[in-house]
Amino acid sequence: MAEPASPQAPVLALERLSKSFGALTVTRDVTLDVRPAEVHALIGPNGAGKTSLIAQIAGALAPDAGRILFAGADVTRLGMARRARRGLGRVFQISNVVGAFTSLENVALAAIVAGGRTFRCWRPALSDRAALEQARAMLERVGLADRMATPAAALSHGERRALELAMCLVQEPKLLLLDEPMAGTGRAESERLTALLAGLKGRIPILLVEHDMATVFALADRISVLISGAIAITGTPETVRADAVVRQAYLGDEEAV
Numbered sequence: 001m002a003e004p005a006s007p008q009a010p011v012l013a014l015e016r017l018s019k020s021f022g023a024l025t026v027t028r029d030v031t032l033d034v035r036p037a038e039v040h041a042l043i044g045p046n047g048a049g050k051t052s053l054i055a056q057i058a059g060a061l062a063p064d065a066g067r068i069l070f071a072g073a074d075v076t077r078l079g080m081a082r083r084a085r086r087g088l089g090r091v092f093q094i095s096n097v098v099g100a101f102t103s104l105e106n107v108a109l110a111a112i113v114a115g116g117r118t119f120r121c122w123r124p125a126l127s128d129r130a131a132l133e134q135a136r137a138m139l140e141r142v143g144l145a146d147r148m149a150t151p152a153a154a155l156s157h158g159e160r161r162a163l164e165l166a167m168c169l170v171q172e173p174k175l176l177l178l179d180e181p182m183a184g185t186g187r188a189e190s191e192r193l194t195a196l197l198a199g200l201k202g203r204i205p206i207l208l209v210e211h212d213m214a215t216v217f218a219l220a221d222r223i224s225v226l227i228s229g230a231i232a233i234t235g236t237p238e239t240v241r242a243d244a245v246v247r248q249a250y251l252g253d254e255e256a257v
């Protein structure tokens with residue numbers, strides 16, 4: 001069902017979402033929104049329910065109650081593929097990277113699929129000049145200009161993350177859902193990836209689930225803290241950093257935070 005759209009309307013809105021596995025409530029009456037051009041970070045201790053919440057947003061897990069509005073429409077009952085087609089771009093947990101294909105070929109294929117073009121086999125698709133042009137531009141944007149001809153399987157972990165981001169961005173999503181982008185990266189790679197995401201800030205709304213607090217505090221316009229399935233607080237990084245309940249329950253009064 002369509003909702004009245006306005007330029008200030010949130011791109012994504014969760015309304016009183018709830019989910020239980022038997023007696024265990026993993027999502028407790030969660031209301032949260034992502035505004036246009038905002039980076040909204042979702043943090044919380046292990047087992048707080050972040051993964052379950054992301055799965056509900058992506059359409060992999062059905063909530064028991066509540067609504068999910070995306071780009072002005074109620075998508076609560078839509079499956080993952082249909083949400084993706086509406087512009088919900090999920091990166092880093094589901095990957096369609098083909099290891100034997102070069103970076104350029106992988107991004108070109110993502111562009112072709114996003115464009116709804118069909119093909120009988122890979123090779124003719126890879127001579128699609130428009131898609132290759134788009135792919136080149138996107139790889140330059142994510143800092144992989146010198147890795148275009150490299151098979152994806154030969155990329156470093158951080159480069160592969162950048163490639164996955166390029167494959168998502170070339171599909172021109174309306175929202176980026178970033179699920180722990182820094183997981184498994186070293187300090188240098190995570191700094192590079194954080195800089196890359198900072199370059200996207202303001203151009204595309206991002207919902208960022210991340211354990212790395214340096215990245216969260218560097219990028220987020222607002223932060224929501226999930227504790228035992230419920231939102232404990234939503235606010236600016238300064239507000240969240242100063243919140244006594246959050247410090248005690250989650251941040252552990254760390255000086256570094």
Ligand SMILES: Nc1ncnc2c1ncn2[C@@H]1O[C@H](COP(=O)(O)OP(=O)(O)OP(=O)(O)O)[C@@H](O)[C@H]1O
Binds near residue numbers: 044045046047050051
């Ligand atoms: N399919 C399931 N069936 C039963 N319990 C589940 C299921 N999926 C998750 N849980 C439980 O729900 C709780 C929340 O898990 P979830 O993975 O969403 O948390 P999380 O915040 O993402 O944690 P982490 O940061 O460690 O990944 C955990 O106690 C987990 O064991």
